[in-house]
Amino acid sequence: MSDLVRLLNVFCLLSLLAVGGGRAVLPEMQHETVAVHHWVTDDQFATIYSLGQMALGPNMSMVALIGWQVAGVAGLLVVLVAFYLPSSFLVYGCSYIWDQFKDNPWRDAVQRGMAPITIGLMLAGVHAVGKTACINSDRPLDFNIIASIVALAVAGILIAKHINPVLLMLLGGGVGWFLLRGG
Amino acid sequence: MQPKASNRPTLAQIFTAFARIGAASFGGGLVAYLRDALVDEKKWMDEEEFLAALEIGQTLPGLNSVNVSIIAGRHLAGPLGAISAAAGIILPGVLALVVLGLLYDKFRQNPDVAAALAGVAAAAVGLLLQVTLKIGAKQFSNLRDLFFVVATFVMVAFFHVSLPTVLFLVAPVAIILCRPKTQPKP
Incomplete structure (x- = not known):
């Protein structure tokens, strides 16, 4: 039971931190699931990530397999809800508000400012998976x-x-x- | 941005359309599939509405494809439309992953399978590297952006600074450096 709560906590946070798409949270996800909670090994994480690359639909749905490893079907469902729901609520609400800021120049500043950080996080993701799979x-x-x-x-x-x-x-x-x- | 009444789909139609996109997109590139289906094929949105949805989807946390689906679903049929669209885009992949996961559990001890999976994992690293270079082409060629790319990378990859810390430290600086130039009053 407590594992489900921990899965919920970790993946809800990752959901809200996934600026610029799910790949940006790969290093943090690996750290949380391998080093902090020992839910999967480095090897399993790399394999699960690569299975996600071969599946249909959003590649980051591979998070479901981590939940499954930890707590079976319940874990799978908890992780899916935790990973997709918070960011979805945020997007739903913001798509209302966003339209009102249509001509606000800060919108552009936020986008341009965040872009290099997303790229840096993605590079860290390459490093995180590459460390296990290649070096x-x-x-x-x-x-x-x-x-x-x-x-x-x-x-x-x-x-x-x-x-x-x-x-x-x-x-x-x-x-x-x-x-x-x-x- | 509501479509004309004659053009307004039912929830089942929304779910089916997004599930087809979710099932057709083998190997990523979902956003392109979404554009083709929603703008060209179904005519549920026009090009401009799609780009506006993508812009929001890219700026906010979450996967771009799921975010765009939620915005499109909301425009088509409100909250239930958003839920139908998101469920449609996510579920086919989850079912496929459950099958892959079952096979993985069954065969991971097998040395042939382990070796093949190691090869797939290496190829996946290459894919992620290419995607990063492609999306970041603009950022890599701009000195100021490159600084933030490298700073973020080094903090996360080598010093294991946690993601919230990085976002709260680096993002405000990066955004302020990109702040809008003050326009002279007309």
Whole structure:
């Protein structure tokens, strides 16, 4: 029971902190779920995150799987409600108020000021997941080299060419199966 | 911004439309799918209304796609419309994730599966890196913005400063530096 309350607290807060989309709260989410509450391991967090990249709809729905790991179906539901409801209420209310500030120049200032912070948080998210998936000191060196090459190759291909990332995720899985067994 | 009465969908139609978008968007890029469906196909919003919704959705916390769905749903049918739209966009992905999660629980000890998942996780890091670089292209090429990008990154990634602390310390400074120039009175 107390786990459900803790899930509720953590994910409600993350919901309201997710400025610029869910990816901005990845580092904080990893810290809370792995280091503070020990709900999942670093490896599980990285895997759950990558499963979210392959699923339909908003990728951050992967938070549901963390809730599930902790407290089954109840945990899944609590986390979904906690992660989506607070920000949704806020948006609902603000979309009324926002229209009245249509011509207020501070609206632009808030947007431009927040943009680099969101990007910095997303970079920290790359670092948080990359630390486990690509530069993991618990893994052998060749594992880390192969995983880093896969990550950089995916980023490079996507920068050069607009293709569905799910195909590259599956390709990454193929490379992993072929080269990372026993790693 | 209410659509014409003849054009006003029922809650079931709203839910179905958003669930189709939620189920069709494999691998992200939801906002683009939303625009195509709401503006071009259903004609529930015009381009300008969509951009206004996206602007709010991007500024406020929460996922852009879910936020835009809530605003669009509200314009179409009030609070119940917003709930139908949000449930529609979220539920297909959650069902898919439950299936993936069940498979993961069953097979994670299997070395073949573990190796494949390690590859997928590495690829996901690459995807996140690319998305960050793409969204941040403007911020990386502006010295002042770059300072805030690096400061935020270093505080969170290396000094483990908590997110609320970062937001309360850095955001006011960044916003004030972007403050509107005082206009001379006409």
